[in-house]
Amino acid sequence: xxxxxxxxxxxSDRLNAFVAGSLAGLALAFDRDKQRRQSxxxxxxxxxxxxxxxxxxxxxxxxxxxxxxxxxxxxxxxxKWIARLSGVGVMMIANAQIIYAFLFNNDTLPRSYFAFLxxxxxxxxxxxxxxxxxxxxxxxxxxxxxEDQVNIKIPEGQTSRDFISQFVSPNIGSAINPKMNHxxxxxxxxxxxxxxxxxxKFGLFKDExxxxxxxxxxxxxxxxxxxxxxxxxxxxxxxxxxxxxSCLRSALFLTMYVVMGLSTPCWLxxxxxxxxxxxxxxxGAVAGSMVFIEAPGRQLELGLYCLxxxxxxxxxxxxxxxxxxxxxxxxxxxxxxSMGTLMTLYQNDKxxxxxxxxxxxxxxxxxx
Numbered sequence: 191x192x193x194x195x196x197x198x199x200x201x202s203d204r205l206n207a208f209v210a211g212s213l214a215g216l217a218l219a220f221d222r223d224k225q226r227r228q229s230x231x232x233x234x235x236x237x238x239x240x241x242x243x244x245x246x247x248x249x250x251x252x253x254x255x256x257x258x259x260x261x262x263x264x265x266x267x268x269x270k271w272i273a274r275l276s277g278v279g280v281m282m283i284a285n286a287q288i289i290y291a292f293l294f295n296n297d298t299l300p301r302s303y304f305a306f307l308x309x310x311x312x313x314x315x316x317x318x319x320x321x322x323x324x325x326x327x328x329x330x331x332x333x334x335x336x337e338d339q340v341n342i343k344i345p346e347g348q349t350s351r352d353f354i355s356q357f358v359s360p361n362i363g364s365a366i367n368p369k370m371n372h373x374x375x376x377x378x379x380x381x382x383x384x385x386x387x388x389x390x391k392f393g394l395f396k397d398e399x400x401x402x403x404x405x406x407x408x409x410x411x412x413x414x415x416x417x418x419x420x421x422x423x424x425x426x427x428x429x430x431x432x433x434x435x436s437c438l439r440s441a442l443f444l445t446m447y448v449v450m451g452l453s454t455p456c457w458l459x460x461x462x463x464x465x466x467x468x469x470x471x472x473x474g475a476v477a478g479s480m481v482f483i484e485a486p487g488r489q490l491e492l493g494l495y496c497l498x499x500x501x502x503x504x505x506x507x508x509x510x511x512x513x514x515x516x517x518x519x520x521x522x523x524x525x526x527x528s529m530g531t532l533m534t535l536y537q538n539d540k541x542x543x544x545x546x547x548x549x550x551x552x553x554x555x556x557x558x
Contacts, residue, residue, distance in 0.1 A: 204534050211533025215526035224521070231525040232498035237547065238528040240494060241535050244542040247273065277489025281478040284496035289451060289474030291503040294329035294467060296322070298506035303499055310401060310448050312394055316383060317365055327362055328379055328470075335375070335465050342374055342465045350378035350385065376465050377456060387456040391449055398448045402441035410437050436485070443483040451477035 221227050247269065254265055291298050292307050299307075304322070308314050313321035335342055344353045350372040355363025362379065370385040372378035377387060384390035414422065414433055422429045454473040459465045478496075481489050508514040517523070535542050536551050543551070 200538065204538055207534040207537035208530040210530075212526040212530035214533070215529035216522070218522050218525045219519070227521050227525075228502065229498075231521045231528070232502055234528040234532070235501070235524055236494050236497045238531040239497075240490070241543050241547075242531060243276070245535060245539055248539070248542055274486075277486070277491075277493050278479055278482050280490060280493030280497060281481040282475040283478070284493060284500035285478030286471045286474040287500040287504050288496060289477060290467070290471045291500075291507065293325055293332075293470050295503065295507050295510065296325060298503040298510070299499065300502075310398065310444065311452060312397060312448070315397065316381075320361065320365060324362060324365075324379065327359060328376065329467075331358055331376065331379060332465055332467060332470070336467070342376065342459060342463075344372055344375055344378065350382070354378050374456075374459055374465070376459065380452065380455065387453065391453045391456075394452060395445060395449050398445045399441060402444040403437065405444070406437050406440045410440075439484060440488075443480055446480040446483060447477045450480055 218227055218230065221230070250265075250269060254263075254269070288299070288307075292304065292311075296304050308321045308325060311325075313324055317324045334340065344350060349368060350370040351363050351366040351368045353363075353375070354366055358375070358379070366378060366382040370378065370382065372385045377385070381387070381390040381394075384393065410433055414429070418429055451473055454476045455465075455469055458469045458472065462469070478493075481492050484492060505514070509516060532543075532551070533555075536548075536555065540548060
């Protein structure tokens with residue numbers, strides 16, 4: 191590119207690196223597995239967004255230092271809070287889409303991820319083999335309530351089981367305790383074994399904390415054995431303290447994510463007197479905000495783990511609704527743009543790339 195364009199300055203190298211990275215991204219076309227191509231593309235796309243965001247923050251910092259050198263002003267404090275809360279923000283945005291899709295468009299989520307949500311939402315425990323149908327019934331019922339302008343409350347004197355069997359589904363109604371008298375239709379579907387929202391959520395907290403510990407303790411044991419076995423022999427007390435805190439912190443995060451995700455609809459329908467789809471998107475954002483419990487270094491990583499699934503789900507939802515059209519080889523084009531962005535940053539602004547990914551890129555591409 192330098193020879194062709196007859197330039198060698200730093201500014202022109204940005205375009206050179208972008209073109210080089212984009213051409214390298216064409217290699218994705220050799221993978222004939224469409225699902226794998228999309229997964230790779232989404233992963234790289236989120237990293238390109240992450241490091242581009244770091245570059246923007248860096249440029250903003252330089253601009254601020256030029257405008258008011260040596261002084262701390264409002265924009266400096268704003269930048270500090272953006273950096274501090276970026277992980278929480280990404281997690282909230284991603285989960286607004288994920289939780290909405292879980293209940294209204296579950297076919298847009300990967301099956302394994304949908305199964306994970308069914309387990310940790312307690313639907314599997316409450317409904318067994320009917321769990322997926324119940325999750326789908328939530329979205330269908332909410333849409334019916336909105337379209338038909340039906341009262342969201344169950345009439346007084348009628349049991350939850352009788353009402354749901356008559357107006358929603360006999361199969362779903364059969365899963366509800368015959369003695370239950372829920373106030374709201376959706377409460378009867380979401381927590382059929384308890385007609386008191388608060389009591390149900392206390393039980394959910396206990397159950398989910400145990401499920402979360404079963405998930406995180408073995409995971410952290412593996413991480414401890416692989417990465418900290420040497421430290422364990424040198425300073426076992428400190429290592430075990432960190433191990434315990436990490437397990438409890440992660441388990442509490444996932445527990446509160448689930449509890450807030452299932453209690454927010456109950457609170458909002460009481461507060462607003464309605465039951466509309468936006469409530470469940472707001473629910474996802476509230477649940478996602480619970481990532482603040484996690485260690486600061488893990489917050490953004492968890493958000494970036496969820497973001498590809500949210501983006502994929504959003505695109506599939508827009509396609510299904512006819513709001514966008516499928517772009518031939520769009521996954522390859524987006525991968526090329528992502529690769530071009532990463533190469534531009536790698537060649538010109540290495541300090542904006544996470545140290546782990548920088549070492550991987552250096553191993554592949556060498557020093558500039």
